[in-house]
Amino acid sequence: MSHGMAGRESKSRLDAYEAVFGALAHPARRRILLAVYFAHGEMSAGEIAAMFPHAWQTTTRHLQVLEAAGLLSHERQGRNRIYRLERKRLTLVTEWLATFFRKP
């Protein structure tokens, strides 16, 4: 018990998978991630919302889901909100997939 929350870690890890895979399930959210990536990792909420036909309020919620999953972070810049891609978080998925391709 040297490091404190040993048992907890795996619990919250499962939640993390849940959040990340859940976030990736929606096509609009996958598009957002790709768009931000191709815009060199940063994009304002307005620019992102402009990509979609639906109301920007809807996009706002998608952004919140992505941020809650740890896939995006934001920072206020003047009157805009700049969203930044958190690529490290995607490695969770990579890890999960890697299980299936390990040679025994």
Next chain:
Amino acid sequence: MSHGMAGRESKSRLDAYEAVFGALAHPARRRILLAVYFAHGEMSAGEIAAMFPHAWQTTTRHLQVLEAAGLLSHERQGRNRIYRLERKRLTLVTEWLATFFRKP
């Protein structure tokens, strides 16, 4: 236009992403894939259903979702249905992820 259905391909490809990411969104379905993998790639519907607290009919539907996404296939063996893991299909996800980690 040398290869014929050029425009179509990307359409169905998008559907494929939709199906695969959608299938992976549910924790029970992720568990099923892992379980089948650790059982050396094959498992009967009954064995899979036994892993979960909920009714087996519910698991049946999860299996259908996974099969529709191309992540599992099945084959009748006596009175059991044997499900087999289709690892190749997971490479769709790998590809999608790879985009984010290419060095320019």
Next chain:
DNA sequence: CAAACATTCAGCCGCGTGGCTGAATGTCGC
């Protein structure tokens, strides 16, 4: 063939999700 077993098919239902609209918040320019 009948009974037992493994599994799916069909239909019901409650809840979360994703779309919308209408207000609220925060920031810049004059």
Next chain:
DNA sequence: GCGACATTCAGCCACGCGGCTGAATGTTTG
């Protein structure tokens, strides 16, 4: 400070999803 702008917050509604139960299908064994 006021008005314009960018963005979020709050609340509404419809639809799909994932759970359930009850019947149907197909297969083996005596």
